[in-house]
Amino acid sequence: MSETVKIISPVDGSVYAERPIASEAELDRAVASARSAQGDWAMKSVAERSRYVIAALEALMAMNDEIVPELAWQMGRPVRYGGEMGGVEERTRYMVQIAEAALAPNRYTDKPGFTRYVKREPVGVVLVIAPWNYPFMTAINTIMPALIAGNSVILKHAAQTLLVGERLAKAFEAAGIPKGVFQNVVLSHSQTEKLLGSGKIDHINFTGSVAGGRAIERAAAGTFASLGLELGGKDPAYVREDADLDYAIAGLVDGAFYNSGQCCCGIERIYVHESRFDDFVEGFAGMTRQYVLGNPLEEATTLGPMAQPRFADWVREQTAEALRKGAKPLIDTSKFEMDKPGTAYLAPQVLVDVDHQMSVMREESFGPVVGIMKVRSDEDAIPLMNDSPYGLTASVWTKDEEAAIAIGDRVETGTVFMNRCDYVDPALVWTGVKDTGKGAGLSTFGYDALTRPKSYHLRLET
Known part of the structure; x- marks a missing residue:
């Protein structure tokens, strides 16, 4: 046979x-x-x-x-x-x-x-x-x-x-x-x-x-x-002080959780200017709670299972490690009835109080979890955006195009986005750096x- x-x-x-x-x-x-x-x-x-x-x-x-x-x-x-x-x-x-x-x-x-x-x-x-x-x-x-x-x-x-x-x-x-x-x-x-x-x-x-x-x-x-x-990638987003917050929240929630986070250029970590941090986190977590985890064949489902249970288990372990090291979860996953250990069904999770000693902020997750960190300035954000073995895309949310270009010039990445993410433009080369x-x-x-x-x-x- x-x-x-x-x-x-x-x-x-x-x-x-x-x-x-x-x-x-x-x-x-x-x-x-x-x-x-x-x-x-x-x-x-x-x-x-x-x-x-x-x-x-x-x-x-x-x-x-x-x-x-x-x-x-x-x-x-x-x-x-x-x-x-x-x-x-x-x-x-x-x-x-x-x-x-x-x-x-x-x-x-x-x-x-x-x-x-x-x-x-x-x-x-x-x-x-x-x-x-x-x-x-x-x-x-x-x-x-x-x-x-x-x-x-x-x-x-x-x-x-x-x-x-x-x-x-x-x-x-x-x-x-x-x-x-x-x-x-x-x-x-x-x-x-x-x-x-x-x-x-x-x-x-x-x-x-x-x-x-x-x-x-x-x-x-x-x-x-x-x-x-x-x-693969560990694509960062940076929300500057002058960003349109509602627009950034909607774009980044979708960028983080579309396809259950199983996107090469999906958003996996977010850095937010300290003056906008609390409002951004509140809005981001609130929108994330609206996802419906379930059978992907049902029209009401907005978040399907990951492709394999072992992929979901990896994200569960990354999240658990971050919690052991002091991260705070903002999503009550018990509200998502389909989320059960050992299955491919995994609720979305938003973490704060994260740092770069946690795998979830440096190593690819490829699943529905994102960490959000507070930063003081561009000079604070750029080294953090570069602190990963990967470099596929990076996203800057701002009203200042010159600032976005200047930041992009210093970020180690294949594509720089401003006020968008998780998109492949066929007119622009698709490439990456590092791993x-x-x-x-x-x-x-x-x-x-x-x-x-x-x-x-x-x-x-x-």
Whole structure:
């Protein structure tokens, strides 16, 4: 009997779906097919490749009514939020919009008698190892521009959200994409490791944990495959003295607890100017108490279960450690009847009297807990914002744009937000520093990561 992967639903702990792992022969055929198909695919024009991508996007969007409850069963996001197709469409259409210019040759005309230019060529076969928390958007961040640029793509999706890979495969099949250009595979960890070290993959994109990123680097060592690694965050927000408090509270509550806090760029710690601290905390805790924790298939639910009980247990332990060290909880979790130890259901929690000796203020939580600290000034806030191994996004809430830019210049992060958070703008590069990883996605920089430069130096006279 072949080995299988089971999706254990966070809704009720049942086996929601089960799929066989690819045999070694099937994997070999998939890789060979990707390599064989890539050359002809690269010969098509950018416009033609883009048409296939848009057709796949439209096929995927047509499945949304089925996808939304499917996602709730797989990873717990409430159906009331409607899935991810808005972000998928925005990012895909933007990458199509900029493709011709981003992939056009750079021409140099300052030397008479010569034709000189640099082309952008596809890297070849791209392996996407996608996560479960935003299983469509994180996958298409690489899949769509990789295909538009002329690469073939092999997708290995997270075990928790295997059906997302199948949905994407169906969408590309409906679009009529040539055989081998896009493939979805179900692999074991050992198979993935072997593939990474095979030398048959030209670019690897992985979104996941720091430990996972390090394992990817080790497995691919010596192959010279390029890497894109997004490995999480501990994203801070700073509420300045001049902030619009009601606006900041609403934005940051959503930024902290949307998707049960399971967002790479979700808000995990907040620093508030001392003059606004009490009012901010009161409003933030009051809004947090309004969440309804429950079955994500019910419309009334605004906070679903985390994807797995062990993820909820990690957040419970982080919170317990903070309480042992003197933190004060502002949310009475007994009011949330579904919150039970050992389950994936976890109430939101807001902590004050926190400090950076507590894990909850420095190490990634990836769940519905946030610590709030009082600060005296920008000079007080900036070192605290930097005091984490991660650097994905940082958020400043203020009426002073110059101050936000000045603070952003000193914060170690990939993206600086002012008066917003937890959003990926496809026009801007998605990147990070420190343990958040390396590489670039979306924008013109995303195309740079998925192509290689090739120089042409042609002398017209002899």
